[in-house]
Amino acid sequence: MKLRKIFCVGLLSATMLSGCSLFSGDDDSTQMSPLPKVENRFSPKEMWSTSVGSGVGEYYSHLSPAWQDGKIYAAARNGVVKALDATSGKQIWKVDLTEKTGYLASSSWFSFLSSSKSPKLSGGLTAENGHVYVAGEKAEVFALNSEDGNLAWKTTVAGEVLSRPVVDSGIILIHTTNGMLQGLNEADGSIRWTTNLGMPLLSLRGESVPTAAHGAAIVGGDNGRVNAVMMDRGQLIWQQGISQPSGATEIDRLADVDSSPIVVNNVVYAQGYNGSFTALDLRSGQLLWKRDVGSVQDFVIDGGKVYLVDQSDRVVALSLNGGDVLWRQGDLLHRGLTAPTLFDGYIVVGDSEGYLHWLDTSDGSFVAQNKVDGSGLLAAPVVAGGNLVIQARNGDVYSYSH
Numbered sequence: 001m002k003l004r005k006i007f008c009v010g011l012l013s014a015t016m017l018s019g020c021s022l023f024s025g026d027d028d029s030t031q032m033s034p035l036p037k038v039e040n041r042f043s044p045k046e047m048w049s050t051s052v053g054s055g056v057g058e059y060y061s062h063l064s065p066a067w068q069d070g071k072i073y074a075a076a077r078n079g080v081v082k083a084l085d086a087t088s089g090k091q092i093w094k095v096d097l098t099e100k101t102g103y104l105a106s107s108s109w110f111s112f113l114s115s116s117k118s119p120k121l122s123g124g125l126t127a128e129n130g131h132v133y134v135a136g137e138k139a140e141v142f143a144l145n146s147e148d149g150n151l152a153w154k155t156t157v158a159g160e161v162l163s164r165p166v167v168d169s170g171i172i173l174i175h176t177t178n179g180m181l182q183g184l185n186e187a188d189g190s191i192r193w194t195t196n197l198g199m200p201l202l203s204l205r206g207e208s209v210p211t212a213a214h215g216a217a218i219v220g221g222d223n224g225r226v227n228a229v230m231m232d233r234g235q236l237i238w239q240q241g242i243s244q245p246s247g248a249t250e251i252d253r254l255a256d257v258d259s260s261p262i263v264v265n266n267v268v269y270a271q272g273y274n275g276s277f278t279a280l281d282l283r284s285g286q287l288l289w290k291r292d293v294g295s296v297q298d299f300v301i302d303g304g305k306v307y308l309v310d311q312s313d314r315v316v317a318l319s320l321n322g323g324d325v326l327w328r329q330g331d332l333l334h335r336g337l338t339a340p341t342l343f344d345g346y347i348v349v350g351d352s353e354g355y356l357h358w359l360d361t362s363d364g365s366f367v368a369q370n371k372v373d374g375s376g377l378l379a380a381p382v383v384a385g386g387n388l389v390i391q392a393r394n395g396d397v398y399s400y401s402h
Contacts, residue, residue: 033313033333035355038369044356047387047399048089053080055375055395060205061122062162064379065389065397068127071146072384075134076395079119083132083149086384089399095149097121097142124164124209124379129186133172135161141174143189155189157182162205163260168212171231175207175219181227183217183234193234197221206296209260213282218268220257226270226278228285238285243275243294258296259339264320271295271308277323291323298339298380300347305361307347313337315349315364329364332357339380343388344402350377350390358402372398 053076056063065074071092072084079097084090099117120137127133131152135141137160143152159176166173171192172184179199183192199222208220216237217229224243229236243257261270263282271277276290277299293316299308305326306318313336315329336352346367347359354376358368373392381390388400 030334032335032352033331035353036331036357036366036369038357038366040368040370042368042402044358044368044370044388044400044402047087047401049396049398050084050089050091052076052082052391052395052397054078055391055393056122056378057393059122060378062124062206062379063122063391064124064164065382065384065391066125066127066132066164067382067384067389068146070385071127072389072397072399073125073127073132073146074391074397075121075125077118077121077136079121081121081125081132081134081144081149083146084397086387086389086399089397093149095144095151097151122160122162123207126165126167128167131186133165133167135165135174137161139176141165141172141184141189153189155184155191157184157191158194161207163207163209166210166212166217168217169215169231173210173212173217173219173231175210177205177207179222181210181217181219181229181234183231195229195234195236197227198223198225206256206258208258209298211261211263213263213268214266216282218261218263218270218282220259220261220270220272222256222258224257224272224275226257226261226268226280226285228268228282240278240280240285240287242270242278242280242287242290243272256296259298262299262301264301269299269301269306269320271299273311277306277308277318279323289323291318291325293318297337300340300342302342302361307340307342307361309337309340309349315340315347315359317361317364327364329359329366331366336376336378338377341381341383341388343381343383346402348381348388350381352376352378354392356381356390356400368402370400 052074056077075081082094083092132144158180159178170186174182181195210217210219225239257272266282268280277293278290279288297309304320317326338350354373375394
């Protein structure tokens with residue numbers, strides 16, 4: 001299987017942003033590694049499975065569930081959103097955000113027909129303060145009441161949204177594909193401020209999820225920078241480049257920072273495509289240290305270690321203090337890995353063939369492997385209480401314990 005990358009041209013109009021170009025090559029150096037043979041130390045147990053509908057299909061989307069107060073919230077690209085009981089998987093409520101329109105059509109007679117306009121939901125869901133937030137490629141943000149799914153409000157933002165909304169201090173942070181960071185009022189969705197983070201001619205399809213810390217929003221940009229923005233007014237505090245463009249062509253010069261920064265003890269950790277994993281001072285943005293490990297995936301920090309998936313699908317553990325490489329797991333090259341998730345003391349990653357791989361955090365060795373869904377996995381698993389929840393491309397949702 002060939003490695004496939006998806007690019008988005010930054011100068012396209014807003015109406016064309018949902019149709020970003022797909023480039024696929026025949027480079028033999030990117031052949032998928034065969035499935036590793038793993039002797040399971042335990043058998044991951046499926047607790048339940050259900051479906052939210054059509055899923056995301058072949059579209060590049062990290063649409064993933066959210067968990068809060070004993071409920072799983074999951075959605076399909078076509079606009080179906082469901083609340084599920086986290087213990088049993090049974091449906092609590094279901095809503096359809098598809099818009100209904102009417103039109104006349106016939107060559108010999110006229111009849112009124114109904115058509116559906118999909119909201120093209122993308123990115124992850126966020127459950128916070130009695131609401132479920134989800135956005136999509138049509139530049140719309142929806143707030144649903146978490147108890148019954150009724151629409152609380154809907155807002156049109158500056159561009160398509162591929163990352164999940166973030167809620168903090170009464171503000172909802174939205175990062176759009178045309179380089180805008182916006183702050184929305186949590187109460188009614190009205191836009192408080194908009195900040196332009198900059199946009200290159202060509203970028204990878206995907207956007208950094210903002211991180212809120214000490215009154216600032218920390219977010220990566222497609223121009224290779226990490227940005228700190230004041231939460232209350234949208235004023236830029238600092239920018240720091242961590243991924244330097246290089247090469248003869250625009251594709252060679254891709255430098256997106258699509259992963260979500262993590263803040264620990266006033267240090268911002270971030271990584272860029274064709275760039276580095278870096279540690280920055282939260283107040284000034286000054287570079288503290290960096291290591292040459294590039295990626296567009298989110299990463300995990302726990303117990304003084306950083307766990308990440310690099311651009312070639314190696315799973316890597318770094319020391320949080322200085323970035324020394326502790327171990328690398330290279331037997332999953334080019335398998336289209338999800339971002340890693342820490343669950344019950346293991347690092348778990350999914351792949352494009354629908355397998356979950358469970359790794360020992362001490363040395364990266366495989367401890368278990370299980371097939372989840374033949375449609376493949378793109379969004380990272382989500383920890384939901386005592387279980388691991390993952391949504392496959394076809395919209396099926398699974399809950400596992402180990």
